[in-house]
Amino acid sequence: MATSAVPSDNLPTYKLVVVGDGGVGKSALTIQFFQKIFVPDYDPTIEDSYLKHTEIDAQWVILDVLDTAGQEEFSAMREQYMRTGDGFLIVFSVTDKASFEHVDRFHQLILRVKDRESFPMVLVANKVDLLHLRKIPSDQGKEMASKHSIAYIETSAKDPAMNVDKAFHELVRVIRQQIPERSLKKKRKTKWRADRSTVSHRLHCVVL
Template sequence: MGERFKIVLLGGSGVGKSAITLMFLQGTFLSEYDPTLEETFRKTMTIENKSCLLDILDTAGQESYTTMESRYIQNGDGFLIVYSVTSEATFQKVSKIYDLVLRVKDMDSFPTVILGNKSDLAKERKVTVNQGIELSTQHSVPFFETSALQNKNITESFSF
């Protein structure tokens, strides 16, 4: 077995972290919202022709669990920070979460991808693609618009 990486999904409540995780792992869409406390999953995948074992931590998004984020961050090797394109409030949290990652890791940058999820909900969109691109450029990290429902950019998001 090749390298092992702990990937942590962070973001506000209801942005689709669990749906993204289940689509990536099982190819199935989670249609009912059931707030997650914390779940860890494992998947082997090939990245740059090397077999890698990913430990994927799906975290809680509720405000009451934000103190746990530091522990999640401490142990993470890479992060997917997720917001919903249907919620300006979850988009606003992305920079705060990324700043927390850098503070906990005590680094100027760290392997992170920003995901604008629920891109299939075009009529409910509140955050534009350009806003997502600008934010990722500001933080010098990759950006993907994703749809867990349509399996859009899900695997690509985990291949950073």
């Protein structure tokens, strides 16, 4: 809940990238975060970008979130977007063992693209509402996160949503610890890439 008027200028911008296998609920999480609705149907994403002013820990910020394709044929495009991201949500589904096994691959890819030994990331275990279909227990997810020294959050995009806002906010907190605010302000007007012709849609959300 906002406690003050939105500053008009000079807000830090956080460019967040949501990655993971296709069908793990990346788009559902992102749309739930921005629009507070649950989209149950799976429609493979090429790339969707979302923009939002929000208040996190008493500081107003701009969140520029990119929901990426999970399909392997879009891997080259995904790497291009990774180069400009400030932080990453690595999403897997607790009902899909393969998506969990691919967490290592996404983690390694981010570090390779960034040419860093560490980078702001949060591991997101999604679809925890599907208790009867769950294959990845909490302990296993936490162990994976611990192995990579990143935060771990369990989420559900289905109404009533669970920890969706928390996942995005936690990533911002991790970025704040590792990236100077002045660098974030400089990137406010930069785009994910110059040509957005492959974007399926762009959603500009109101201040919440």
